[in-house]
Amino acid sequence: MSETLAAPDVKFPPTQAELPYDDGIPMESQRHKMQMELLIDVVETWLEQREDGYTSGNMFVYFSLAQLKNQDFRGPDFFAVLGVPKGERRSWVVWEEGKGPDVVIELLSPATAATDKDEKKLIYQNQMRVPEYFWFDPFNPDDWAGFSLGSGVYQPIVANAENKLVSQALGLALLRWQGTYKGVNTTWLRWATLDGELLPTAEEKARQWAEQERQRAEQETQRAEQERQRAEQERQRAERAELQLQQTARNLLRSGMTAAQVAKITGLSESEIEELSI
Secondary structure, eight states, X not given: OOOOOOOOOOOOOOOTTTSOOXXXXXXXXXXXXXXXXXXXXXXXXXXXXXXXXXXXXXXXXXXXXXXHHHTOOBOOSEEEEOSSOOOOOSSEEHHHHSSOOSEEEEEXXXXXXXXXXXXXXXXXXXXXXXXXXXEEOTTOTTOEEEEEEETTXXXXXXXXXXXXXXXXXXXXXXXXXXXXXXXXXXXXEEEEXXXXXXXXXXXXXXXXXXXXHHHHHHHHHHHHHHHHHHHHHHHHHHHHHHHHHHHHHHHHHHTTOOHHHHHHHHOOOHHHHHHHHO
Protein backbone atom coordinates (compact mmCIF):
# COMPACT_ATOMS: atom_id res chain seq x y z
CA MET A 1 0.00 0.00 0.00
CA SER A 2 1.37 3.36 -0.95
CA GLU A 3 1.97 5.92 1.75
CA THR A 4 0.82 9.53 1.36
CA LEU A 5 3.60 11.94 2.20
CA ALA A 6 2.76 15.26 3.79
CA ALA A 7 3.79 18.25 1.67
CA PRO A 8 6.75 20.09 3.16
CA ASP A 9 6.13 23.53 4.62
CA VAL A 10 6.59 26.23 2.02
CA LYS A 11 8.28 29.31 3.47
CA PHE A 12 7.64 32.48 1.59
CA PRO A 13 10.10 35.38 1.69
CA PRO A 14 9.43 37.67 4.64
CA THR A 15 7.55 40.91 4.13
CA GLN A 16 8.56 44.38 5.25
CA ALA A 17 6.31 43.98 8.28
CA GLU A 18 8.42 40.99 9.39
CA LEU A 19 11.86 42.41 8.66
CA PRO A 20 14.01 44.60 10.95
CA TYR A 21 13.79 48.21 9.92
CA ASP A 22 15.87 50.12 12.49
CA ASP A 23 19.40 49.50 13.70
CA GLY A 24 19.31 52.36 16.21
CA ILE A 25 22.39 53.98 14.67
CA PRO A 26 21.88 57.75 14.20
CA MET A 27 23.23 59.83 11.32
CA GLU A 28 26.86 60.95 11.69
CA SER A 29 25.97 64.57 12.49
CA GLN A 30 23.15 67.09 12.44
CA ARG A 31 24.52 68.36 9.11
CA HIS A 32 24.26 64.85 7.64
CA LYS A 33 20.69 64.51 8.90
CA MET A 34 19.70 67.89 7.48
CA GLN A 35 21.34 67.12 4.14
CA MET A 36 19.44 63.83 3.93
CA GLU A 37 16.16 65.58 4.78
CA LEU A 38 16.81 68.25 2.14
CA LEU A 39 17.36 65.66 -0.60
CA ILE A 40 14.23 63.74 0.41
CA ASP A 41 12.09 66.84 0.94
CA VAL A 42 12.55 68.26 -2.55
CA VAL A 43 12.04 64.91 -4.31
CA GLU A 44 8.87 64.29 -2.29
CA THR A 45 7.60 67.68 -3.45
CA TRP A 46 8.61 66.84 -7.04
CA LEU A 47 6.83 63.47 -6.85
CA GLU A 48 3.56 65.24 -6.01
CA GLN A 49 3.33 65.97 -9.75
CA ARG A 50 3.55 62.25 -10.56
CA GLU A 51 1.24 59.31 -9.89
CA ASP A 52 4.13 57.02 -9.00
CA GLY A 53 7.43 57.09 -7.18
CA TYR A 54 8.98 56.80 -3.75
CA THR A 55 11.90 58.37 -1.92
CA SER A 56 13.39 57.93 1.52
CA GLY A 57 16.67 57.69 3.36
CA ASN A 58 18.46 55.91 6.19
CA MET A 59 16.03 53.02 5.54
CA PHE A 60 16.98 49.38 5.12
CA VAL A 61 16.95 48.10 1.55
CA TYR A 62 16.54 44.32 1.30
CA PHE A 63 17.78 42.78 -1.93
CA SER A 64 18.76 39.27 -0.77
CA LEU A 65 17.58 36.76 1.83
CA ALA A 66 21.24 36.27 2.71
CA GLN A 67 21.12 39.66 4.43
CA LEU A 68 18.94 38.13 7.16
CA LYS A 69 21.40 35.33 7.81
CA ASN A 70 24.38 37.67 7.83
CA GLN A 71 22.59 40.54 9.59
CA ASP A 72 23.90 42.64 6.71
CA PHE A 73 21.39 45.45 6.56
CA ARG A 74 21.92 48.25 4.06
CA GLY A 75 20.40 51.68 4.61
CA PRO A 76 21.35 54.25 1.94
CA ASP A 77 21.33 57.83 3.16
CA PHE A 78 19.05 58.67 0.21
CA PHE A 79 17.33 56.65 -2.48
CA ALA A 80 14.58 57.20 -5.03
CA VAL A 81 12.50 54.79 -7.08
CA LEU A 82 10.21 55.55 -10.00
CA GLY A 83 7.51 53.32 -11.46
CA VAL A 84 6.25 52.07 -8.09
CA PRO A 85 3.09 52.92 -6.11
CA LYS A 86 3.21 55.73 -3.61
CA GLY A 87 2.73 54.96 0.06
CA GLU A 88 4.49 54.46 3.36
CA ARG A 89 7.09 51.72 3.80
CA ARG A 90 8.93 50.39 6.84
CA SER A 91 11.80 49.25 4.63
CA TRP A 92 12.40 48.70 0.92
CA VAL A 93 12.03 45.01 0.06
CA VAL A 94 13.05 44.35 -3.53
CA TRP A 95 11.18 41.03 -3.84
CA GLU A 96 7.97 42.76 -2.70
CA GLU A 97 8.37 45.92 -4.78
CA GLY A 98 9.62 44.22 -7.93
CA LYS A 99 12.62 46.53 -8.29
CA GLY A 100 15.41 48.20 -6.36
CA PRO A 101 16.31 51.88 -6.11
CA ASP A 102 16.95 53.84 -9.30
CA VAL A 103 19.26 56.28 -7.52
CA VAL A 104 21.26 56.04 -4.30
CA ILE A 105 23.23 58.82 -2.57
CA GLU A 106 25.60 58.25 0.32
CA LEU A 107 26.73 61.15 2.53
CA LEU A 108 30.41 60.80 3.37
CA SER A 109 32.03 61.23 6.76
CA PRO A 110 35.54 60.42 8.00
CA ALA A 111 34.18 57.18 9.46
CA THR A 112 32.27 56.04 6.37
CA ALA A 113 34.05 57.53 3.34
CA ALA A 114 36.26 54.52 2.61
CA THR A 115 33.33 52.10 2.90
CA ASP A 116 31.02 54.29 0.82
CA LYS A 117 33.61 54.66 -1.95
CA ASP A 118 34.62 51.01 -2.08
CA GLU A 119 32.52 48.34 -0.36
CA LYS A 120 29.12 50.00 -0.74
CA LYS A 121 29.85 51.08 -4.27
CA LEU A 122 30.55 47.46 -5.22
CA ILE A 123 27.37 46.27 -3.49
CA TYR A 124 25.27 48.85 -5.34
CA GLN A 125 27.02 47.88 -8.59
CA ASN A 126 27.18 44.09 -8.35
CA GLN A 127 24.39 43.02 -6.02
CA MET A 128 21.70 45.69 -5.97
CA ARG A 129 22.39 46.82 -9.56
CA VAL A 130 21.46 50.43 -8.76
CA PRO A 131 21.46 52.36 -12.07
CA GLU A 132 23.03 55.49 -10.53
CA TYR A 133 25.14 56.03 -7.43
CA PHE A 134 26.33 59.36 -6.02
CA TRP A 135 28.28 60.43 -2.96
CA PHE A 136 28.73 63.82 -1.26
CA ASP A 137 30.57 65.05 1.80
CA PRO A 138 28.47 67.70 3.63
CA PHE A 139 31.61 69.11 5.29
CA ASN A 140 33.79 68.93 2.17
CA PRO A 141 31.56 69.81 -0.81
CA ASP A 142 34.42 69.32 -3.27
CA ASP A 143 34.25 65.59 -2.54
CA TRP A 144 31.30 64.60 -4.68
CA ALA A 145 30.92 62.13 -7.53
CA GLY A 146 28.37 60.21 -9.55
CA PHE A 147 28.37 56.89 -11.37
CA SER A 148 26.10 55.30 -13.95
CA LEU A 149 25.79 51.54 -14.40
CA GLY A 150 26.91 50.81 -17.95
CA SER A 151 27.83 47.33 -19.21
CA GLY A 152 27.59 46.06 -15.64
CA VAL A 153 30.24 48.43 -14.27
CA TYR A 154 29.89 51.91 -12.81
CA GLN A 155 31.14 54.61 -15.16
CA PRO A 156 31.84 58.13 -13.80
CA ILE A 157 29.20 60.76 -14.54
CA VAL A 158 31.04 63.81 -15.82
CA ALA A 159 29.73 67.18 -14.62
CA ASN A 160 28.20 69.21 -17.44
CA ALA A 161 29.06 72.78 -18.45
CA GLU A 162 26.98 74.12 -15.53
CA ASN A 163 28.88 71.84 -13.12
CA LYS A 164 25.85 69.65 -12.51
CA LEU A 165 25.74 65.86 -12.31
CA VAL A 166 22.81 64.71 -14.45
CA SER A 167 20.68 61.77 -13.34
CA GLN A 168 19.26 60.09 -16.43
CA ALA A 169 17.20 57.80 -14.18
CA LEU A 170 15.22 60.70 -12.68
CA GLY A 171 15.60 63.26 -15.44
CA LEU A 172 17.01 65.66 -12.85
CA ALA A 173 20.41 67.07 -11.92
CA LEU A 174 22.44 67.38 -8.74
CA LEU A 175 24.24 70.62 -7.99
CA ARG A 176 26.07 72.22 -5.10
CA TRP A 177 24.04 75.15 -3.78
CA GLN A 178 25.27 77.82 -1.41
CA GLY A 179 22.35 78.88 0.73
CA THR A 180 20.43 78.57 3.99
CA TYR A 181 18.42 75.50 4.91
CA LYS A 182 16.85 75.25 8.37
CA GLY A 183 18.98 78.11 9.60
CA VAL A 184 22.33 76.72 8.40
CA ASN A 185 24.15 78.55 5.62
CA THR A 186 26.58 76.27 3.81
CA THR A 187 27.03 74.38 0.55
CA TRP A 188 24.23 71.85 0.16
CA LEU A 189 23.69 69.10 -2.38
CA ARG A 190 20.38 69.81 -4.11
CA TRP A 191 18.23 68.41 -6.87
CA ALA A 192 17.33 70.69 -9.78
CA THR A 193 15.66 70.45 -13.15
CA LEU A 194 17.85 69.94 -16.19
CA ASP A 195 17.42 73.69 -16.82
CA GLY A 196 18.98 74.41 -13.44
CA GLU A 197 15.83 75.39 -11.54
CA LEU A 198 16.06 74.15 -7.96
CA LEU A 199 13.39 71.71 -6.85
CA PRO A 200 11.71 73.56 -3.98
CA THR A 201 11.34 72.20 -0.49
CA ALA A 202 7.81 72.06 0.92
CA GLU A 203 8.55 75.28 2.84
CA GLU A 204 9.95 77.02 -0.24
CA LYS A 205 6.96 75.89 -2.29
CA ALA A 206 4.60 77.31 0.36
CA ARG A 207 6.51 80.61 0.31
CA GLN A 208 6.38 80.67 -3.49
CA TRP A 209 2.63 80.06 -3.38
CA ALA A 210 2.16 82.81 -0.76
CA GLU A 211 4.26 85.22 -2.85
CA GLN A 212 2.25 84.38 -5.97
CA GLU A 213 -0.98 84.98 -4.06
CA ARG A 214 0.39 88.30 -2.77
CA GLN A 215 1.34 89.32 -6.31
CA ARG A 216 -2.09 88.29 -7.63
CA ALA A 217 -3.81 90.30 -4.89
CA GLU A 218 -1.58 93.27 -5.69
CA GLN A 219 -2.39 92.96 -9.39
CA GLU A 220 -6.12 92.83 -8.59
CA THR A 221 -5.76 95.96 -6.46
CA GLN A 222 -3.90 97.69 -9.29
CA ARG A 223 -6.56 96.64 -11.82
CA ALA A 224 -9.32 97.90 -9.51
CA GLU A 225 -7.48 101.22 -9.10
CA GLN A 226 -7.02 101.51 -12.87
CA GLU A 227 -10.73 100.86 -13.38
CA ARG A 228 -11.58 103.50 -10.76
CA GLN A 229 -9.27 105.98 -12.48
CA ARG A 230 -10.77 105.19 -15.91
CA ALA A 231 -14.29 105.63 -14.49
CA GLU A 232 -13.26 108.95 -12.94
CA GLN A 233 -11.71 110.10 -16.23
CA GLU A 234 -14.89 109.14 -18.09
CA ARG A 235 -16.98 111.04 -15.55
CA GLN A 236 -14.80 114.11 -15.93
CA ARG A 237 -14.92 113.88 -19.75
CA ALA A 238 -18.70 113.57 -19.65
CA GLU A 239 -18.91 116.53 -17.28
CA ARG A 240 -16.69 118.67 -19.55
CA ALA A 241 -18.73 117.67 -22.58
CA GLU A 242 -21.93 118.58 -20.77
CA LEU A 243 -20.55 121.97 -19.75
CA GLN A 244 -19.34 122.62 -23.29
CA LEU A 245 -22.76 121.69 -24.69
CA GLN A 246 -24.45 124.00 -22.24
CA GLN A 247 -22.10 126.82 -23.19
CA THR A 248 -22.88 126.20 -26.86
CA ALA A 249 -26.59 126.35 -26.06
CA ARG A 250 -26.13 129.67 -24.25
CA ASN A 251 -24.22 131.12 -27.19
CA LEU A 252 -26.98 130.03 -29.60
CA LEU A 253 -29.62 131.61 -27.37
CA ARG A 254 -27.65 134.85 -27.30
CA SER A 255 -27.54 134.79 -31.10
CA GLY A 256 -31.33 135.03 -31.14
CA MET A 257 -32.35 131.42 -31.65
CA THR A 258 -35.39 130.05 -29.91
CA ALA A 259 -35.22 127.30 -27.32
CA ALA A 260 -36.77 124.88 -29.82
CA GLN A 261 -34.12 125.67 -32.42
CA VAL A 262 -31.31 125.30 -29.90
CA ALA A 263 -32.78 121.99 -28.66
CA LYS A 264 -32.80 120.65 -32.21
CA ILE A 265 -29.13 121.57 -32.69
CA THR A 266 -27.73 120.51 -29.29
CA GLY A 267 -29.97 117.60 -28.40
CA LEU A 268 -30.84 119.23 -25.08
CA SER A 269 -34.46 119.38 -24.02
CA GLU A 270 -36.26 122.70 -24.18
CA SER A 271 -36.69 122.65 -20.38
CA GLU A 272 -32.89 122.26 -19.96
CA ILE A 273 -32.34 125.14 -22.37
CA GLU A 274 -34.86 127.31 -20.54
CA GLU A 275 -32.96 126.70 -17.29
CA LEU A 276 -29.77 127.89 -19.04
CA SER A 277 -31.48 131.10 -20.14
CA ILE A 278 -32.58 132.03 -16.64
